[in-house]
Amino acid sequence: MTIDAAPSAFPSPRRRGSSRKRRRFALFALVGLVLSAATALVLYALDDTIVFFRTPSEIAKMDVTPGQRFRLGGLVKHGSIVHEGSTVRFVVTDNASDMSVTYSGLLPDLFREGQGVVTEGFVQPEGGFKADNVLAKHDENYMPKDVADRLKAQGLWNEGQTPGQTPAAAQGAAK
Numbered sequence: 001m002t003i004d005a006a007p008s009a010f011p012s013p014r015r016r017g018s019s020r021k022r023r024r025f026a027l028f029a030l031v032g033l034v035l036s037a038a039t040a041l042v043l044y045a046l047d048d049t050i051v052f053f054r055t056p057s058e059i060a061k062m063d064v065t066p067g068q069r070f071r072l073g074g075l076v077k078h079g080s081i082v083h084e085g086s087t088v089r090f091v092v093t094d095n096a097s098d099m100s101v102t103y104s105g106l107l108p109d110l111f112r113e114g115q116g117v118v119t120e121g122f123v124q125p126e127g128g129f130k131a132d133n134v135l136a137k138h139d140e141n142y143m144p145k146d147v148a149d150r151l152k153a154q155g156l157w158n159e160g161q162t163p164g165q166t167p168a169a170a171q172g173a174a175k
Contacts, residue, residue, distance in 0.1 A: 053118070053146045056097035057154065066125040072099060073118040073147040081113060092117060092129070094151055100128045108136040116147050 053071040054062075064070075072092055080091035080100075087104045101119055111117065111134065119131035 055094040055147070055150050055154075056092060056099040057094050058150075059099060059123075060097045064123050066123050069120070069122050071118055071120050072101065072129050072131070073116070073150075074099075075147075076111070076113050076115055076117050078113045092119065094147075094154065096154060101131050102128060103131040103134050105132075105134075107134055111136040118147065 053073055055074055056072070059072070074092040074094040077091040077093045077098060080089075082089045087102060088107060089100065089102050091098045091100050093099075101121075102124075103119065103121075115136060118135045119129065120133040120135075121129055121131035124130050
């Protein structure tokens with residue numbers, strides 16, 4: 001009795017392991033492709049809902065279309081808060097430019113003059129900013145990071161400065 005031991009009759013253990021590795025690699029590649037496609041779809045869907053942050057100086061320099069949504073950040077200008085029923089008008093400043101804001105609704109408890117604020121809304125056709133969301137500081141030393149970074153870049157904010165204080169006054173207080 002003779003046994004035909006042709007190479008194709010009995011696959012070698014090495015060849016069997018290799019095909020498992022190929023299948024496993026193909027499965028991982030497929031899972032990676034599906035996750036990449038899902039991430040791309042989510043980012044594409046969020047593209048219209050992403051709201052960008054701007055300071056009053058940046059808005060003055062750029063061409064903003066009325067109705068375009070973005071976030072406006074800076075400091076609430078001293079003496080600018082006016083209550084008219086449930087509507088509040090105030091001015092947001094970065095000490096270089098100002099922008100008037102109109103907001104209807106309840107303001108955060110810690111909202112006041114000279115403090116950091118971020119408002120979300122759009123520019124009205126007649127000018128001014130119509131806010132539908134107002135975020136205020138949450139403790140005595142808080143300044144929204146984006147606002148502080150932009151004020152620092154413009155030379156209008158120092159690390160030891162309290163909100164609403166000028167950089168020169170902060171340096172004098174530090175001495």
